[in-house]
Amino acid sequence: MELHFTKMHGLGNDFVVFDFTRAAYPLTAAQANKIADRHFGIGCDQILIVESSTSDDIDFKYRILNADGSEVGQCGNGARCFARYVHDKGLTNKNPVRVETLSGVMTLDLNPTSQMVTVNMGAPRFTPSDIPLNASERQSLYTLQLDDQTIEFSAVSMGNPHAVLLVDDVDAAPVIELGARLETHPMFPERANIGFLQVVSRQEVRVRVFERGSGETIACGSGACAAVVTGIQRGLLDSNVTAELTGGVLNVRWDGENQAVLMTGPAETTFEGRISL
Numbered sequence: 001m002e003l004h005f006t007k008m009h010g011l012g013n014d015f016v017v018f019d020f021t022r023a024a025y026p027l028t029a030a031q032a033n034k035i036a037d038r039h040f041g042i043g044c045d046q047i048l049i050v051e052s053s054t055s056d057d058i059d060f061k062y063r064i065l066n067a068d069g070s071e072v073g074q075c076g077n078g079a080r081c082f083a084r085y086v087h088d089k090g091l092t093n094k095n096p097v098r099v100e101t102l103s104g105v106m107t108l109d110l111n112p113t114s115q116m117v118t119v120n121m122g123a124p125r126f127t128p129s130d131i132p133l134n135a136s137e138r139q140s141l142y143t144l145q146l147d148d149q150t151i152e153f154s155a156v157s158m159g160n161p162h163a164v165l166l167v168d169d170v171d172a173a174p175v176i177e178l179g180a181r182l183e184t185h186p187m188f189p190e191r192a193n194i195g196f197l198q199v200v201s202r203q204e205v206r207v208r209v210f211e212r213g214s215g216e217t218i219a220c221g222s223g224a225c226a227a228v229v230t231g232i233q234r235g236l237l238d239s240n241v242t243a244e245l246t247g248g249v250l251n252v253r254w255d256g257e258n259q260a261v262l263m264t265g266p267a268e269t270t271f272e273g274r275i276s277l
C-alpha cells in the first residue's frame, strides 16, 4: 500500500500528516513506528491523521499517534499544522476550524495574513483522576521518590497528561535522563509528558519537554501550555506569557480556573511524498 503524506512542523516539533477523509486506512502501531523512524522511515515526532467527522457542527476528526505508535488525545503544535493543512489542501475554507480529538473538541483559528494559528486548547484539568495521576486529592505541588531523590512537580491535563518541574536553568536540566524515568513512573498510570520550566520573568518562560512516546522534542505545544498554566497557578506568572522552546517561541494565554488556554504560534509545510507500507 502506498500512502501520500505531507511533512509539517510547528517550531520544529515535526509531523507526518495523512488525509484519510476519502478512504480510511487503519494504520497499525508498528506502521506508525516505522513511519516515524528517522533512519528507516520518514522521521517525525508525531503522525497526524485527518478524518471526516460524523457530527454536523464539527469539521474534522483529528487523530494523533506518537512516534512509538501510541494514540493520544492532544498535540498542540500538531493542531496548528492540522488547521494549516486542511486549508492548504482545500478540505475546508472555514475559519475557525472545529476538530474532535480523543480528548474533546478544539477550535483552530488561522490568522489570515500570517502563518500564525491560535488553538483553543480548552480548560486545563487538575483533578488527579482526570490527568490521570495516582494521588488522592488535588494539590498545586506533588512529590515522588526516585531512588534517594525527592522530585517536586505540578500536574495538569491539557487533554493529555503533563508533569511540570520548576528548574533554575532549562539548559542544565537533566531532561532526557529524568524525563525518561518520570514518563513511566507509577504515579502516572497512562505515562506522562515531563516538562521543565524556567521562569525568566512574570511574562516570559523557557521550557523543555520530554514527551511521552516520542522522547525530548524541540517544542511541545501542550507542554508549553502545561508549564505556563502551572506557573500561573503557583503565582509565578501573569496571564499572558511568551514561552521559549528550543525550536522557537509560542504565546500562551490563560485567564484562570475553568478558562480555556489559548496558544498561538506558527505552522509550516516542509515537503510532500509517498511511502510504501
Ligand SMILES: N[C@@H](CCC[C@H](N)C(=O)O)C(=O)O
Pocket: 013, 045, 046, 066, 072, 073, 074, 075, 076, 077, 078, 160, 161, 193, 211, 212, 213, 214, 217, 219, 220, 221, 222, 223
Ligand atoms: N507534541 C505535542 C504533544 C504530542 C502528544 C504527547 N507526546 C502525548 O503523548 O501526550 C504538542 O505539541 O502538544
